[in-house]
Amino acid sequence: MPKFKPRWVKLILLSFLSALLLAITSTATSIYLYGNKITDTKAEAAIVLGAAVWGEEPSPVFRERINHAINLYKNQNVTKLIFTGGVGEINEPAEAIVGKKYALANKVKVTDILTETESRTTSQNLKNAQLVASIYQLNKFLIVSDPLHMKRAVLMARHLGMDAYPSPTPTTRYRSFSSQMQFLIRETYFYLVYLVFKI
Template identity: 25%
Template sequence: MTAVAEVRARSWWIASRLVLAGTVAVALLVGGTALRVWQVAREDNRPSSDAIVVLGSAQYDGRPSAVLQSRLDHALALYRDGVAPRVVTVGGNRAGDRYTEAAAGARYLRGMGVPGGEVYPVEQGSDTLQSVRAVAEVFAAHGWRTAVLVTDPWHELRTERMARDAGIDAVGSPTRSGPVVQTRWTELRYVARETAGYLYYRLFHRSSDAGPPVA
């Protein structure tokens, strides 16, 4: 073998090992993140806190969608158990909507008997990151620090990370009902979506379209 051929062979060997190492590293990162999404989805943390925060989802002319209602019902149960003295609903609206997600959620909770003064609608945010940052501003204005976040199980890891990055001492108590938790296929699909969404956020510190459904 000539010297040139030896150099080429050596270069190919090094390049192939680098590609293999990179592939393994990416696989470990993605797999580890997916495992963490799955683990956090099964946690149920409900310490005494300043507020329960309900992440928004779709509403139809003031009526919560099935996804949003499952979150609101879970938040209502936490409120009645004395986890926090108030509930913060969050989420903006789409073009043409008369109600925001936050307003629809607040209306639902008041209709279920939560006093109006203990429901705080935060009507900003078209994605999780915008919503969490809007909630952080409200927390800062009121001197609140701790929160229990209510959203879908697979959405918890990303939401908790965003909330902590925004200055909220947050833990999660995810829903156990609703369209997102009905089948094993649904579970796998949204674990994959939230794995992508979480890694995108950690890499770019921006939200993504890999979040939970809004219907």
């Protein structure tokens, strides 16, 4: 068997690390740019991806998503809102129920609000929302979430066979450079994991 000299081993390792760094950087860049695209697409429903609730109220992150979905509804970009998300903490209501109550308080018709209350992850949010939507024969969707979450969420939705389009929140609670970088690093990791394992 051929013996690798230390110099060649170092070159191979350096090449691998360079390729890995390039893949990570290009993925992170594409996630950032994708989340900042503005689209005027209209759809039958907006799927609002769940986020934490604080007692009976949506967390600031979740509230941004709900407010954006309500604006889409009032501007007639969608006719239905689908809130997703189950129970995070034992004594808290389901995320979807908190979202529904908030939307009702902001004059969204109860007949135009659908919910699923079992999901705990983005993938489950989308799968369960798809099941709910099928009951009402809804086929075209805007996916509502934070800008940096958008690329992975839409990719997941399309892998489920959904006619889905991004609708990132125009504002985000992740405003500081530090918080945005943490979110971007997290999303880059989960996006690459999803590409490899489809989970």
